[in-house]
Amino acid sequence: MMTLWRLLGLVVLLVFCTGQDNDCDNFTDLDFRESFIGTSLYVRLLLYTRTNLACGQELHHHNFAREPLFNVTRPTTFIIHGYRPTGAPPVWIDHITRLLVAQADMNVLVVDWNRGAANLNYFTAVANSRYTAANITGFLQRMRDEGxxxxxVHLIGVSLGAHVAGYIGALLGGRVGRITGLDPAGPMFGGVPPEERLDPSDAQFVDVLHTDMNSFGLRGSLGHIDFYANGGLDQPGCPKTIFSGRSYFVCDHQRSVLLYLCALNHTCRITAYPCSSYSDFLHGQCLQCEAFKPASCPVLGYDLSQWRDTLLKLGQTRVYFSTTAEPPYRKTNYRVDMITWNRYLRWGVVTLRMHSGKNVTETRIDHKLLRFELYTATRMLAQFDEDLYPIQKISLRIVTGNLIGPRYKVRLLHLQITPLDLPDRSPMCRYDIIMEDNAEVTFKPLPCDE
Structure with a gap:
């Protein structure tokens, strides 16, 4: 019920948009009045290639074989948008078409079902998603007949469009090469059987990115690999209160598109780690990718070919990562291993600072209290918003929370800090450090012993 109220609030706060006419075939631009009245479904296909990258060309569903720019022997990627409550075109359409064509010489087909998705009544848009899928399935069957x-074929679906992609794949018996779901829609899809939503059987390979599972997105695993950004819930930098207006409703949900665009643009290489939960990932329990060797951990983005065979063997795999609030979104991850010797049991949190010249970046590892005792090995995940290199100094602080009496001491026999996402950089070590509670110790890192 809360999600439906948020949907209503989004409709009220969204602004009107208007389009401009030119010689190109543009995405359908509707006004709020049409959305308020309700639109009847009409599906258009806009073609973009390296030849007409700046100017879309509408394809006829039945006579496309005569179109000189459309070569059915090239790979074809379909972009499928979701619910459009005001009828405004998605702001990311032009960006994603350009980035996809930059990956390979392909046909990019934007599925424009704005007439049908633009309705104040979300339930009508959900119903129209089935008819949209049937329409595109017929087009794909004709493509197959033409060679x-x-x-x-790669289907990229955003929100409700992810389920449209799933319906298309199911109608074609799961023979489509790949489906990518960007935060598949949650309202009306929670708890439904797999045949009524996106699921791994809909294509030969299905990858999914989650960013808003507690509102507009769908919980659970839906693909062969499911990427969970910041646990798939609240995204850093997004508003926390309704007073922020429209952004409060859409920010987390739209982050899936922004992260995917960033990955396509190669400006952020985001590594994700297989784990049972985001909490376990933050606690440093899932920082190795043994199942994927000799390849590294999976990386969010367009090319997942080096992990595909392993993922198909493993079945459904969940992978987690954290991001910053702003582009390029990538955090720098380190594995921190400590061996303590202190005589008495101590509990505390750790603050790490990296120094490179005058630049400093800091992180506080406080997801849970850490246990320090006699000859105990402790492993942590340290995530920094900045990537500083070379590291000239490291500052370490342990806070046990003791406010009365003498400061507790913790003796570190061994400290090793290993870059996780940067294999060309060597681990950094330090040996036998005496730490006092809440007192910072700064030292120069040393090469680690073999």
């Missing part, structure tokens, strides 16, 4: 291979 196209379903193996080279």
């Amino acid at each position: 196209a291979s379903l193996d080279s």
